Amino acid sequence: MYAGAVLLLALLTFCSLVAYAALEEGTSRGNLIEALAFCFHICRFPTHTLFFEYLEGDLFIFTLLFNCLFNGLLIERLISVRLCPRRKPMT
Numbered sequence: 001m002y003a004g005a006v007l008l009l010a011l012l013t014f015c016s017l018v019a020y021a022a023l024e025e026g027t028s029r030g031n032l033i034e035a036l037a038f039c040f041h042i043c044r045f046p047t048h049t050l051f052f053e054y055l056e057g058d059l060f061i062f063t064l065l066f067n068c069l070f071n072g073l074l075i076e077r078l079i080s081v082r083l084c085p086r087r088k089p090m091t
Helices: 002-025 031-043 047-054 059-083
Strands: none
Touching: 002 031, 002 059, 031 059, 047 059
């Protein structure tokens, strides 16, 4: 389940990065492009939000991959906590 969440986040991050770049360049306009570009602000959390001034060159892509791994782990943990019943402590 963790790998699926990471793959979906990686796909969403790539698509939203391309949409954000197209929107910034002014080459594309539309509701879908704007929605995907807005998703990039969510996909780039936490590293790009907190440490953007320190990112240079290839570090930009590696931190996007780290974000996918981190957010995928977070989503997987939230789903497993939500769906798995609590176990009673043994006494």
